[in-house]
Amino acid sequence: MVTVDSAALGHVLDSVDLRVGIARRVALATGGLLPIPSGSATLVYIASGSVHGHPPLTTGCRLDVDPAAQIVAVDDRPLHANLVAGDAFLTLGRSSIALEADGVTDLVVVDLEFSDSAAMIAALLPDPITVMSFAALEPAAAALAGSMGPTDPTTCPSRQGDPVICRMMAQTVLLSVIRAWAANGCAPAGWPSVSNDPFLDRVVEAIHEQPGRDWTVERLASVGAMSRSVFAERFRSAIGRSPADYVTEVRVDAAKRMLSEGRSVSETSRELGYASDEGFSRAFRRRTGMTPSVWRATQLTAVPA
Structure with a gap:
């Protein structure tokens, strides 16, 4: 397992800042598609149901989690093709992808836009990042993710400061996904380095x-x-x-x-x-x-x- 220096990880997390973090709720029937175009950074939390990707989600890092024993192990088997409830998926938009529902599925989709200086940090991350068992690894962040995104935006009243709160919520979930990925052995050797110097x-x-x-x-x-x-x-x-x-x-x-x-x-x-x-x-x-x-x-x- 590759371990990441805690100070280096803390620096990365502290440097990730968003301009925009807008969450929306997407309900998919069996066979329904969520297209994610290239050029768009998007975070997806599977609240219920399951999805698979087009192209198939064959890259990433599988984490086997035993919540009772508090054991996390990196599994060397190929990443399975389906994301299920409690998993999280982050794409930085380097290529387009579509998620297809295997059954009735509820997704929380967060459209992200990084600040200028954070874009350099984002460039250090692989694309995509898939965190299996995110809800077991980061239960508080998963609970926050599950509550995000109005099911009917037209009935959601707007109040002063709402954009700030939405962005802070999105940033909390995003940082938790990056932390779960990096702190549990999925980061490549030598990560992170802004300059390789x-x-x-x-x-x-x-x-x-x-x-x-x-x-x-x-x-x-x-x-x-x-x-x-x-x-x-x-x-x-x-x-x-x-x-x-x-x-x-x-x-x-x-x-x-x-x-x-x-x-x-x-x-x-x-x-x-x-x-x-x-x-x-x-x-x-x-x-x-x-x-x-x-x-x-x-x-x-x-x-x-």
């Missing part, structure tokens, strides 16, 4: 842990135990952007999360290390196309689809 991974982790710190190139280079010039070149080559650009990206993603929780523009600006609200607003607008105050208002009043 332990020194650069250390830098990325520091930025995510303290996005509001005054991160000069010199300070980041010292975290990675490199000279300024060597660090800047290696970072751009591995991450695909400059250190300063990455710091700004992480800060803006953190700002989106804080603003969507109702934090004020000034409070967010100060916590993220900006010298003024004006400077923060300029950086935020360059990334999002709108000011922090306008973005905050749209998040707090938006109605989930």
Whole structure:
């Protein structure tokens, strides 16, 4: 069994942030299909019944769970083709797939959209991730998943803050699926590594842990135990952007999360290390196309689809 360092796993989970996490309930009759197109990240929890995939679900990691003895073992047999009640399925949209119901089936389907900096973490995950016995591994998260998604959205009243709560619920279930997959021996050897360079991974982790710190190139280079010039070149080559650009990206993603929780523009600006609200607003607008105050208002009043 491949074990994942708990600190590394904690960093990955802390870095996964969603822009959108909208849940819906899908009831399928026998033979009914749920098409999932490419380009869309989707989390599916099988609340009841069972499904099989087109193409067949032959990749992934099977976990045999004994809840009474609290034993989890990785099973080397081929992954069976059916997902049953209590299983979870995550696709990042690298290819299209359809789930077909074997009988009357109830699914919770969560449409996901990752933030910019979280997209890099998502790229480290295989596609798809299938967690058998998710309900036994993560009973609290499974109970939350089973309660998500209105059966009749037209009768579900919208209230201020609902999009925030929906996104937080979706993120909790998503993180639990990733944790169940990684912590129980399904992750490949060496996972996770953002850059395949332990020194650069250390830098990325520091930025995510303290996005509001005054991160000069010199300070980041010292975290990675490199000279300024060597660090800047290696970072751009591995991450695909400059250190300063990455710091700004992480800060803006953190700002989106804080603003969507109702934090004020000034409070967010100060916590993220900006010298003024004006400077923060300029950086935020360059990334999002709108000011922090306008973005905050749209998040707090938006109605989930």
